[in-house]
Amino acid sequence: MTNSEFEQIVGDFEFLEDWEDKYRYVIEEGKKMPTLNESLKVDSNKVNGCASQVWLHFTVSDTLYFNGDSDAIIVKGLIAILRKLYNGTPVNEIKNISAWENLKRLGLDDHLSTQRSNGLKAMVERINSIS
Numbered sequence: 001m002t003n004s005e006f007e008q009i010v011g012d013f014e015f016l017e018d019w020e021d022k023y024r025y026v027i028e029e030g031k032k033m034p035t036l037n038e039s040l041k042v043d044s045n046k047v048n049g050c051a052s053q054v055w056l057h058f059t060v061s062d063t064l065y066f067n068g069d070s071d072a073i074i075v076k077g078l079i080a081i082l083r084k085l086y087n088g089t090p091v092n093e094i095k096n097i098s099a100w101e102n103l104k105r106l107g108l109d110d111h112l113s114t115q116r117s118n119g120l121k122a123m124v125e126r127i128n129s130i131s
Helices: 004-015 019-032 073-086 091-096 099-106 114-128
Strands: 054-060 063-070
Touching (some): 004 019, 004 073, 004 099, 019 073, 054 073, 063 073, 063 114, 073 099, 073 114, 091 114, 099 114
Antiparallel strands (some): 054 063
16 A cells, blocks of 8 residues: 555656755655644654654544654655655554655665664654554
């Protein structure tokens, strides 16, 4: 199962040839994301294991929705990409989504620093802990 919004990103990434443009795209996705209210930037929403400050706030019923923020613009863009991959997913199907297989389709696995990759892994683990 993949989200059509995420598939749009995959298509856009195939069109973009150089990584400068792809990084700019990721940053723009982060800028388009709704702002996370300052009152939600609390320890319980903080993701440990990220080099930068990262907060994810979940709204869960039968379906997962989350918003997030970071003090690093590229990380905020990565949160936006994860939102497009996961938001709207029934909670019992979260574990059926392989973040790594999907992100590999974007080539991010080869183009993120070790610190960013570890932070991304921490965010995915937090999302998977919801189910």
